Amino acid sequence: MFFKKKQANATIDPNNIPAHIGIIMDGNGRWAAKRGLPRSAGHRAGAETLKRIVKYCNKIGVKSITAYAFSTENWNRPQKEVDALMELLYTYLQQVEEQFAGTNVILKVIGDRTPLSDKIKDAILYAEEYTKDNTGIVLNVALNYGGRAEIVEATKLAVANFKNGSVTEEDITEDYMSSLMYTKDVPEVDLIIRPSGELRLSNFLLWQAAYAEFWFDDINWPDFSEKDMERAILAYQKRNRRFGKV
Ligand code: IPE
Ligand code: IPE
Ligand code: MG
DSSP: OHHHHHHHTOOOOTTSOOSEEEEEOOOHHHHHHHTTOOHHHHHHHHHHHHHHHHHHHHHHTOOEEEEEEEETTGGGSOHHHHHHHHHHHHHHHHTHHHHHTTSOOEEEEESOOTTSOHHHHHHHHHHHHHHTTOOSOEEEEEEEEOHHHHHHHHHHHHHHHHHTTSSOGGGOOHHHHHTTSTTTTSOOOOEEEEOTTOOSOTTSSTTGGGGOEEEEOSSOGGGOOHHHHHHHHHHHHHOOOOTTOO
16 A cells, blocks of 8 residues: 555656656647647647746756757648748747746757748847856757758768868767767757657657657647656656666
8 A cells, every 4th residue: 555655656756867858749730630729729839838848847957858849851741831830930939038038948949940931040049049148958949850861961070070181980989970969968868758649759869869768648749747747757767778788
């Protein structure tokens, strides 16, 4: 009996908090459809969820979150949805003061910015500049991000550095390649969370996922609460991470 009670009240071990959590923010469209709302309403609700979850993670000592907001494949959605997503991202970044007031969050955008509009590019620079002296959690918003594209870009950088003589073939190690990824300044990804019931990575953090733990759940992202994050972290804390050892 005592054991059962203890399980029900399980609390997070503050000494084993995942340093870096990747989140595939999926299920916005299904959340909206269930309510008879347009998909864009789901994306708006999802953006609110991200703010809540980032604040909670900052409070419990998570160092970094990488949140998948728009994949390199999401351009293949209907133009109306792409436009709505871009407008939402723009608003989110542009209103960085209100969105993150008093949170101490360092906001960064990762992914290929080349095809983004000038308006969004400026909003990214503004949001990054505005939060750069904060000292709390680093929030990487993955925008036009693809794991394969990231590895290709890193490879091109390595080739350029090899050609200009700044690295030799022997210098091209796993650590060196990691230093060319978007996540070079944040800790290793310990935990990847995907809500909405899909069991795949969809091109998210392919390099970084090598030894990440996974947590999947059927809940749609807009419904994801602090309690769900707690459940994910509790599950993570029960894992035995062997890293190939015995
Ligand atoms: C995730 O929600 C957000 C983006 C991919 C931009 P979806 O829009 O994929 O929602 P579902 O999967 O259709 O429910
Ligand atoms: C992954 O979700 C991308 C984001 C959450 C931004 P998708 O909804 O695009 O993934 P698939 O198409 O189901 O694999
Ligand atoms: Mg989806």
